Amino acid sequence: MTSNGHDHKHCLELFEKLSEYIDGELDHATCSEIKRHAEDCVACFSCLETxxxxVDLCKNVEEKPIPVNLSEKLMEIIQQIPKLPSP
Ligand SMILES: [Zn+2]
Known part of the structure; x- marks a missing residue:
């Protein structure tokens, strides 16, 4: 074993969960999994910190939930706009 036993496949899996983790939407087991991993993995740790x-910046400035699914939200808004009458 040359590395610190770190599996970067695991990193990728965790990265996909990070936004949910930040939102507090993950179950406790996954949360602690990410925390434990970030303690060993500089890449994941700095990603998490960033x-x-x-998120903190967003919260302080906007005082709103973070726009995680911006494109989804956008679609919602677009669908709520009544269609303009065609000329
Ligand atoms: Zn990692």
């Missing part, structure tokens, strides 16, 4: 900082 995400947290970004």
């Amino acid at each position: 995400l947290k900082r970004t």
